Structures are given as C-alpha cells and as structure tokens.
Amino acid sequence: EVQLSESGGGLVQPGGSLRLSCAASGFTSSSYFMNWVRQAPGKGLEWVSTISGSGGSTYYADSVKGRFIISRDNSKNTLYLQMNSLRAEDTAVYYCAKEMATNGHGIDYWGQGTPVTVSS
C-alpha cells in the first residue's frame, strides 16, 4: 500500500526557513516523479515543485523559484522541500504527491498535508 507522510510544517516568521519532509512507502520511489503542491486557506491547489525519479531534474513555480529547493533521498524513500525567505503568501497546507508516470503529470497518491504558517 502506497503511503506518503509529510512532516516539518509549523509557524515561522517572515524571512525565515523551514524544511518539509515526506516519507514514502509501498513503491519504488526512484521510479516516479514527485511533487509538492500547496493550498492556501480557502483557495485552490497550486503546484509548487517537481523532481524526477533520479533527482536529476527539478522544476519550480515562478512564485517560489530561487527561494525553495526540492530534493530527494531515494535510499531513505524521502522527499524534501527546503523553504527559504518565507513570505506571508507562502502560508498553506503543503502536500507531497506521487505521479503516475503518465503523460500530463497525473497524481495518484497524496499525503495528508502539513500546514505552514508564515506570520510574525
């Protein structure tokens, strides 16, 4: 059974940093692209970042480019998101999401999400 479990969220001041982790199980993590997707309070889903199975390719939304870094450790089946220079508008629930390996970057499994609040 595929399981994704995020951790590391919390309250941080503007300009601060936070590192999210996503522990994966039930599949060979190196075979799949992984994503971080966020949802601000009362808003829709927003793609944040994608990493290839090997970790060699990464992609970022313009809103986080230069501030966030996605990475993965396939030996630990863990996905990370290093978030720096955080802003109030980064406040959201952050979901870890596994892709299906299909055209269109479809997602078949989501974690339960970890909340991040950026406030002084």
Next chain:
Amino acid sequence: SYELTQPPSVSVSPGQTARITCSGDALPKQYAYWYQQKPGQAPMVVIYKDSERPSGIPERFSGASSGTTVTLTISGVQAEDEADYYCQSADNNGAYPVFGGGTKLTVL
C-alpha cells in the same frame, strides 16, 4: 503561464447529472486528471488519462475529452459527491503539472 479554466461552481439536485468543464490550449496534447477534495481532506483522483476511472471510484463518475475542453460528468449525483473538483494537466511542453481553479459542486 499556462492556465486551465473551470467554472467556480455547479449546483445540481440529487439524482441529476453534474457536468464540470475544464478548458486549456494544451489539452489536445496532454492528458487531463480530475481530483475530488472534501473539506479537511487531501485530494483524491477520480478520473485519470481523460476518461479512466481508478478502482474504487463509483461508475457514476466519467470523463471525456473534446479538443481543448475536458469534462467530468457525475451521473445520478448523491449528497456525498458534494466537494471541490479540480482538473489538472500539463503545459504544452509537459514540463510540470497545472491545476484548474477548482469547481465547488453543491448538491441542493
């Protein structure tokens, strides 16, 4: 940047058919996916690759694609189907996922 356009809301009575559309220029080239999200829960895929239904998803959920528009159809809507629905696909280059703005389905 690439966008997928959905209606903000759709309302139907129980037993009726709900149709939610999603428009995007790259949809003829990229598969579309539909996710259901209920309050306080993570999204869940209900349709993948335009029209495929994952195991465990009721048959009343179906998907179709026509040109630059994809449609999620829920036949015989039930109260439990009330939720937010998001379409998702990729840009023309297929580099990253893109989400529609979401449609709130209200069962009257």
